[in-house]
Amino acid sequence: MASDVMTKLDPKSKAAAKGFSDLTIRNLFIIPTIVFLIVFNIFPLLYSLGYSFTDFRASTNNPAKFVGLQNYRDLLSDPFIWKNFSITAKYVLISVTGQVVVGFGLAMLLNRTLPLKGLITTLLLLPMMLSMAVVGLFWKLLYDPNFGIINYFLGLGKFEWLADPDVALWAIAIVDIWMWAPFVMLLSLAGLSAVPKHLYEAAEIDRAGSLYTFFRITLPMVAPILMIAIIFRTMEAFKTFDLAYVLSSQPTTELIAIRLYKMAFQEWQTGMSSAFAYIVLIMVVAITNIYVKYLNKVKAR
Amino acid sequence: MTTKLGGMLAGVAFGALTATAASAEDLVIFWAEWDPANYMQELVNEYEEETGISVTVETTPWSDFQTKAFTEFNARGSAYDMIIGDSQWLGAASEGGHYVDLTDFFKEHNLGEVMAPATVKYYAEYPGNSGKYWAIPAEGDAVGWSYRKDWFEDPAEMAAFKEKYGYDLAPPATWAQMTDIAEFFHRPDEDRYGIAIYTDNSYDAMVMGVENALFSYGADLGDFETYKVEGYVNSPEAVAALENYKKLYGYTPPGWAKTFFVENNQAITEGLVAMSMNYFAFFPALLNEATNPHAANTGFFANPAGPGGDQFAALGGQGISVVKYSENQEESMKFLEWFIKDETQKRWAELGGYTASAAVLESEEFRKATPYNEAFYQTMFKVKDFWAVPEFAELLTSANQRLYPFIVGDEGTAEETLNALAADWTATFKKYGRGE
Numbered sequence: 001m002a003s004d005v006m007t008k009l010d011p012k013s014k015a016a017a018k019g020f021s022d023l024t025i026r027n028l029f030i031i032p033t034i035v036f037l038i039v040f041n042i043f044p045l046l047y048s049l050g051y052s053f054t055d056f057r058a059s060t061n062n063p064a065k066f067v068g069l070q071n072y073r074d075l076l077s078d079p080f081i082w083k084n085f086s087i088t089a090k091y092v093l094i095s096v097t098g099q100v101v102v103g104f105g106l107a108m109l110l111n112r113t114l115p116l117k118g119l120i121t122t123l124l125l126l127p128m129m130l131s132m133a134v135v136g137l138f139w140k141l142l143y144d145p146n147f148g149i150i151n152y153f154l155g156l157g158k159f160e161w162l163a164d165p166d167v168a169l170w171a172i173a174i175v176d177i178w179m180w181a182p183f184v185m186l187l188s189l190a191g192l193s194a195v196p197k198h199l200y201e202a203a204e205i206d207r208a209g210s211l212y213t214f215f216r217i218t219l220p221m222v223a224p225i226l227m228i229a230i231i232f233r234t235m236e237a238f239k240t241f242d243l244a245y246v247l248s249s250q251p252t253t254e255l256i257a258i259r260l261y262k263m264a265f266q267e268w269q270t271g272m273s274s275a276f277a278y279i280v281l282i283m284v285v286a287i288t289n290i291y292v293k294y295l296n297k298v299k300a301r
Numbered sequence: 302m303t304t305k306l307g308g309m310l311a312g313v314a315f316g317a318l319t320a321t322a323a324s325a326e327d328l329v330i331f332w333a334e335w336d337p338a339n340y341m342q343e344l345v346n347e348y349e350e351e352t353g354i355s356v357t358v359e360t361t362p363w364s365d366f367q368t369k370a371f372t373e374f375n376a377r378g379s380a381y382d383m384i385i386g387d388s389q390w391l392g393a394a395s396e397g398g399h400y401v402d403l404t405d406f407f408k409e410h411n412l413g414e415v416m417a418p419a420t421v422k423y424y425a426e427y428p429g430n431s432g433k434y435w436a437i438p439a440e441g442d443a444v445g446w447s448y449r450k451d452w453f454e455d456p457a458e459m460a461a462f463k464e465k466y467g468y469d470l471a472p473p474a475t476w477a478q479m480t481d482i483a484e485f486f487h488r489p490d491e492d493r494y495g496i497a498i499y500t501d502n503s504y505d506a507m508v509m510g511v512e513n514a515l516f517s518y519g520a521d522l523g524d525f526e527t528y529k530v531e532g533y534v535n536s537p538e539a540v541a542a543l544e545n546y547k548k549l550y551g552y553t554p555p556g557w558a559k560t561f562f563v564e565n566n567q568a569i570t571e572g573l574v575a576m577s578m579n580y581f582a583f584f585p586a587l588l589n590e591a592t593n594p595h596a597a598n599t600g601f602f603a604n605p606a607g608p609g610g611d612q613f614a615a616l617g618g619q620g621i622s623v624v625k626y627s628e629n630q631e632e633s634m635k636f637l638e639w640f641i642k643d644e645t646q647k648r649w650a651e652l653g654g655y656t657a658s659a660a661v662l663e664s665e666e667f668r669k670a671t672p673y674n675e676a677f678y679q680t681m682f683k684v685k686d687f688w689a690v691p692e693f694a695e696l697l698t699s700a701n702q703r704l705y706p707f708i709v710g711d712e713g714t715a716e717e718t719l720n721a722l723a724a725d726w727t728a729t730f731k732k733y734g735r736g737e
Contacts, residue, residue: 052500057691059375059691060397145555163555164558174436249705251702268694269719
């Protein structure tokens with residue numbers, strides 16, 4: 001059945017000369033990938049699901065004891081964990097909204113005739129090519145209240161970006177926006193350039209205002225691709241670790257990925273952290289599903 | 302031709318065999334990435350000269366040290382033959398079966414008396430008073446203080462201080478004096494600040510800082526025999542100590558909310574503060590003109606006493622252990638025999654390592670070797686440490702979660718903070734069945 005839908009092997013090819021069938025070649029490509037996926041993804045996923053119901057600690061030689069749903073109960077009733085979740089939600093909201101606004105705004109600016117447009121676009125894309133840890137380290141210097149360039153230019157004196165518990169999360173989100181707004185810009189640019197020109201011409205003939213044109217033509221036409229950017233960025237922001245870890249150690253910036261890392265690799269609570277990882281996984285899958293459903297709706301429209 | 306080929310193959314095989322034999326004798330010591338590890342590499346190079354067995358000190362950044370070490374232990378890996386691990390790891394590494402039991406070695410060489418008592422108690426023995434030893438004290442360390450001698454000795458400053466506080470400006474003998482001095486020198490308008498303390502709430506940085514206040518105020522973390530913490534970590538003395546630590550935070554430079562040893566040395570090298578808390582192991586850099594422009598004006602003092610006259614300091618430092626999964630355990634034990642020799646310990650101190658050997662520590666030669674050795678010597682006989690139970694990291698997490706919002710975030714009171722911490726620790730000990 002499967003071989004019916006496959007492209008036939010060229011009888012003159014070297015593979016055919018060696019006696020490989022279409023099916024053999026397909027398997028040669030697919031089986032290593034499937035084996036890799038099973039060994040490095042599926043197996044650990046199922047194994048850690050098992051651990052999530054035990055009190056296992058990898059740092060001891062004690063055998064894992066089955067504790068049922070105890071880990072899940074403990075985690076979901078821990079006020080510190082809920083704080084981590086609410087911090088993460090706030091971070092995702094600030095960061096993704098900022099990236100969409102800045103990224104889409106930049107794309108709108110670049111979607112017109114500009115001198116040196118290619119160079120500007122390339123320069124704008126540079127931040128997202130840098131390593132997260134490196135970005136974190138140099139933004140730490142930029143934010144420094146004693147010699148940081150940000151306070152100097154904004155005339156903020158000794159303003160404590162990362163030491164102030166109320167501001168630190170915003171400071172990290174600003175770095176994330178700086179780094180990833182170009183990604184949204186890139187996708188938005190692709191969407192904007194695909195909007196048929198005749199729609200704008202028709203709107204012009206009908207004397208539609210620029211705001212009306214933006215909300216009725218530009219935004220709906222770019223929405224599907226923008227939604228894809230939002231899905232990617234939400235998932236990434238949800239699992240942010242390095243940027244927040246390098247920049248600040250405020251409890252107000254302890255995202256779930258950081259708490260999970262500490263629980264798994266500093267405290268070695270393997271069973272508990274497996275349960276935590278599953279809770280995070282379920283949440284990410286749920287949020288992504290909502291987005292995908294919305295994306296399909298937008299596309300259908 | 303055949304003979305030639307055979308000869309070549311035999312040569313290659315012999316080469317391969319000897320290479321394998323040589324590599325089997327190479328020893329690897331795992332430690333954190335800092336100056337003492339470089340001194341240790343210099344020391345072990347001398348072991349290679351003597352015995353022909355090469356020893357490599359492999360390092361990783363401090364932030365990664367615990368994770369990397371335990372990942373290797375958990376995988377039962379033989380990458381490291383010995384490890385110079387933190388004192389808090391003793392419980393986890395011994396109960397987890399990752400360290401070789403060194404009790405016989407310890408007794409055979411009478412190390413309980415050869416090494417300074419505090420180092421034996423905290424770097425080597427687990428559980429406390431059990432007589433079971435898992436490490437040889439290697440790098441003694443504790444928290445001390447550096448200060449700007451030129452600021453303290455400035456006649457105008459001295460007169461102004463005496464007029465304001467009624468006593469002479471000098472390295473503080475008590476925490477109350479230290480707070481006065483920090484307040485006195487805290488002048489944000491002049492870009493001068495009072496003091497640099499640990500505030501980083503990842504791993505043990507801030508907790509070690511708070512311990513200095515807590516122990517000197519006469520408080521304790523708990524009863525290490527019964528695991529009772531109520532009435533200890535939240536005693537009135539502990540509450541007063543925490544209040545004092547928070548007060549000191551008010552005299553730190555701006556942005557002092559994630560600081561540990563690097564930042565605290567920078568506070569001195571950049572001329573920001575009058576006094577700075579740090580482990581003694583980081584003080585050599587402060588006497589180096591190349592790394593500290595104020596080297597000639599930097600002085601040192603031991604952690605001051607509390608209001609009741611108690612004087613203790615938080616313990617740093619590490620012991621060297623043999624990894625259970627090492628394929629070179631016998632060679633590692635021979636290395637330890639060399640390491641504990643008096644002449645090796647003396648050489649270790651000469652190279653910049655902080656020996657734990659009581660004889661070397663007590664010698665005039667050692668105490669006068671650097672401006673901070675005397676303070677180090679005094680401190681090493683009055684140190685206390687954090688819990689060394691296998692779940693120490695969970696206890697650290699609770700401490701960080703409770704202490705940081707109070708000290709840096711100005712949330713709640715010292716009493717509420719420590720009551721909550723006592724409840725957290727009690728729950729953790731209960732979870733692991735301790736003290737029952």
